[in-house]
Amino acid sequence: MQEKDEIILGIETSCDETAAAIVKNGTELLSNVVASQIESHKRFGGVVPEIASRHHVEQITIVIEEAMKEADVEFDDLSAIAVTEGPGLVGALLIGVNSAKALALAHSIPLVSVHHIAGHIYANRLQEPMEEFPLLALVVSGGHTELILMKEHGSYEIIGETRDDAAGEAYDKVARTLKLPYPGGPHIDKMAAEGSPEIDLPRAWLEADSFDFSFSGLKSAVINTLHNAKQRGIEINPNDLAASFQESVIEVLVEKTYRAAREYGVKQVVVAGGVAANKGLRGRLTDRFANTGIQLSIPPLWLCTDNAAMIAAAGSIEYQKGKRADMKLNGNPGLELEAF
């Protein structure tokens, strides 16, 4: 007898993207719909939580319907609904969570909750197998910079994290200093490609055995460099400054990831999160892990930013483990990965 395919609907509303997707058997993407609000938030130079929540409630059913139509699935076909429980903006999370619960009740479909970062990691599984454990994940985004060790599916141990700003946060702050439009990260990446990293900026290695990160000192150094140059009437090439900043971030990210991979004897390194879309970072990681016997997996750009396909993929793991959420599920803005 042929086993029924596992079909999961993923829903993600943790920040400024309203997203729904359908994933088959945990690895096969059938549809991936994202309604981005970036144009709306641009006016304010960053995501405004109340406005994000308003957009989510306007978009939510439209996005889910589109994902289901594109994948050609009906409610009866769904094995489960997977929704981001946290972390994220509380008002934004609530829309996805309540919408998912309403669907689960209306059609008697099992509900699973997903940690947003687990989602970012499992975005990789839609592209390449993730079966080589232990596995190391480098998660870099606007809110996160973490090294996560996975001994098996669905098990997460944070072995390194940022002590101050996340890498993406540092990018945004430096972009604001350079008066670049929001969101600043991609602009710096582009400018860095045009400039050369000849300005001396610090690298925060912290203690020799630590896999933690720190980017606030670097951010301050960039601001000071600009300030001092201005006072002395010296012109600084912004492309060179962007390149130097990016060089400093990437060098630390790549080296710490490599050292952690060696120390824990991992077979596969997975890169995840919005900053994984950064071309400079992708290139340097690829070079560093070449001919090391460690498999490096970086999802394509469109899977690095927030989407619901990754939530469905991570949801599949939870579903297979038999974990279920009930009608009391709530959005949890500070949800921790290790507790999850």
Place this chain on the structure above:
Amino acid sequence: MKALAIDTSNLVMGVSVISDNKIVGELTTNMKKNHSVRLMPAIANLLGEVDMQPGDLDRIIVARGPGSFTGVRIGVSVAKTMAWSLNIPITGVSSLEVLAQNGKYFDGAVCPLFDGRRGQIYTSLYGNIDNRFQLLQDERIMQLVDWIDTIKDKSRKVLFLGNDLPLHREKIEELLGDRAVFGQAADHNPRASELAALGVARDGENPHTFTPSYLRLAEAEAKWLANQKK
């Protein structure tokens, strides 16, 4: 017609089920407890109590605001999703109109209100004209004192309703004197049964395009618009 009515727009959480113009079930709480956690279990329980499946419903009715922005969105998200996925219409009713129903037999004007912070209130005015209880003044958010100024030249008594009244009662008494009448404890909770009764008599809307009625822009948006005008 069988319909489910949901109100999470303010502190009172209400759910009710109406079947052929008979209210068959109603659940109301008035506590500072998370609607996001409690709404879906309340719906599941009430449907179970009245022996109904979600698939039996012909319509979802929701209090669309004004009220707590987050509160309104919880109810509206659930209502939109249930209506769309069950392929049935959604009907929105003003949260103020629901509350005003508690005074529909009052001989005079009825003023439902929710606190809007910084001296402001969300409010409107209802009353009986030609034996029909209807809207007399459009809903709005404004300073309480300006609102009282708007309604004070009418000679009728005004019944004030709403759980936020303790914040404003003194000022209202000062401005309106004995023309102001205040509801009793049971009159201040909006009732989901009233919401259901209002909703079944109205047109259904498309769940995809259904939006809450906030009556107020997000603060960042208001500031941005003000700056654009400069």
